[in-house]
Amino acid sequence: MAANILLVEDEPGIQELLKFNLAQAGHQVTAAGDAEHALKFLKSTLPDVILLDWMLPGMSGIDLCKRLRSDERYQPIPIIMLTARGEERDKVLGLDTGADDYITKPFSPRELVSRIKAVLRRRAPQMTDEPVEINNLKLDPSSHRVSGRGQALELGPTEFRLLHFFMTHPERVYSRAQLLDQVWGDDVFVEERTVDVHIRRLRLALEPSGHAELIQTVRGSGYRFSADVG
Amino acid sequence: MAANILLVEDEPGIQELLKFNLAQAGHQVTAAGDAEHALKFLKSTLPDVILLDWMLPGMSGIDLCKRLRSDERYQPIPIIMLTARGEERDKVLGLDTGADDYITKPFSPRELVSRIKAVLRRRAPQMTDEPVEINNLKLDPSSHRVSGRGQALELGPTEFRLLHFFMTHPERVYSRAQLLDQVWGDDVFVEERTVDVHIRRLRLALEPSGHAELIQTVRGSGYRFSADVG
DNA sequence: GCTGGATGTCATAAATCGGTCATACTGCCG
DNA sequence: CGGCAGTATGACCGATTTATGACATCCAGC
Secondary structure, three states, X not given: OOOEEEEEOOOHHHHHXXXXXXXXXXXXXXXXXXXXXXXXXXXXOOOOEEEEEOOOOOOOHHHHHHHHHXXXXXXXXXXXXXXXXXXXXXXXXXXXXXXXXXXXXXXXXXXXXHHHHHHHHHHOHHHOXXXXXXXXXXXEOOXXXXXXXXXXXXXXXXXXXXXXXXXXOOOOEEOHHHHHXXXXXXXXXXXXXXXXXXXXXXXXXXXXXXXXXXXXXXXXXXXXXXXXXO | OOOEEEEEOOOHHHHHHHHHHHHHOOOEEEEEOOHHHHHHHHHHOOOOEEEEEOOOOOOOHHHHHHHHHHOOOOOOOOEEEEEOOOOHHHHHHHHHOOOOEEEEOOOOHHHHHHHHHHHHHXXXXXXXXXXXXXXXXXXXXXXXXXXXXXXXXXXXXXXXXXXXXXXXXXXXXXXXXXXXXXXXXXXXXXXXXXXXXXXXXXXHHHHHHOOHHHEEEEOOOEEEEOOOOO
16 A cells, blocks of 8 residues: 545544554555645645545535546545545435545544555555465565566566556456556557557566466457466 | 447536546546537437436427437437436336436436446347356456356457357347347448358357357348257 | 666567358258 | 258458567666
8 A cells, every 4th residue: 555645634633643543554644624725735746545524614525526526637536535424315425526435433543544445446456555466476566576486577667567457457358548548547648559569578577487378368359467378 | 338428418517527427437428518419429429328318408308319219220229317306207208208217316426327237238238248148158248258168268359249249139039130230330331141151150169168059040030049959 | 978778669470350252051942 | 852042161362450579769877
């Protein structure tokens, strides 16, 4: 994990408590007391997750959430709503605003941390830096290392991200366009055929430990990472 | 999943909200503010689903729906009506117009997405990417894999689409023309006899696991996929 | 400035597909 | 028992898709 988190919460006590707990869990936390400060911060930095209190002075959390969701720039950032109310109606409303999850006070820090983890995994599984292992092929995001059957493998930055994405999304075909979106980013202007080249480089890099076959071509559709060599 | 959706909704706020949520669910969305724009768009492109607001400036959603239903070209496209009213009378009216489903505001994005899925499943089962299994023959669209009794089967792109269509529309005869429409697309110019060849290729591909018999010839009519080997 | 790795693009080779045709086969009719 | 319409099959070949090797560019670090 180790995500950058923007916490929007007006009550100082709770803010401190959460900051402490999240920092404890290894996250980088920035706190804002209201929507204005949050927006100001967001102009310069894009966090990995936003924790948003339901009730805020001035613009409410709901409105802020809606506003963020309508802005393409912030659209992909997962939002978790913090709320004291537990009514079902509000829950639905919360989801309507585009929030990814909500959590009702009081909640345990443990629960919050695990929800953050879940939301990160759902939105961008390859963002969490938990090690992944499939068929004796290990990839550790935090140390930025890859090894196959104990043997260290060397791959470039792009190949690393590509493999990371594949390993966190196995058994599924992705078109070149999808891979460009997911691995390169949605704002890049790159030929689709470039994906072929990086697939090749990735295969070459995995060759020494015999894991090249995990990267499979699906003609007419794209590529697939699969433990099933069949 | 991953359907092309035409959204006809005049209120910008709701339009944005829906666009965002549908895009989030992996759909491709085109929005139109009124019936005229919708019709204009439909002339060039056929979406997989149409979301239609009940109340529209100019021609109402109901009238647009009726009009679409009377045109053979648009007849097979599923239509979901969006309405703020909850009266039973209106619901019936909505269904009378030929809409496939209706959904009353306010609704959660989750609900909308699942209704779209349901409607697609009903109208065009092969569009959803859920795995299909019949008589030990499995086909998984998302991983783009086919296996018979555990054994992996290899088929080309066209054979894959053909089998997918058959498996989602079993126990029913399809003429060569229908198959060309459904599997190749309506705008292709191909000899009808070509279907025979691909049927053959599909049978060959299914042979290893003994599933070739599921593809049955109906002399004078076309082909049928049937679990009943009789 | 160099230097070396990393990246994107291109040209070309290789693999595979898809449509058509000619021919063989089948079942059904009188 | 033909004859005939419909179907199966094998082969062919151009078109499309993917793999590969080479190359130009860019950039960080020296």
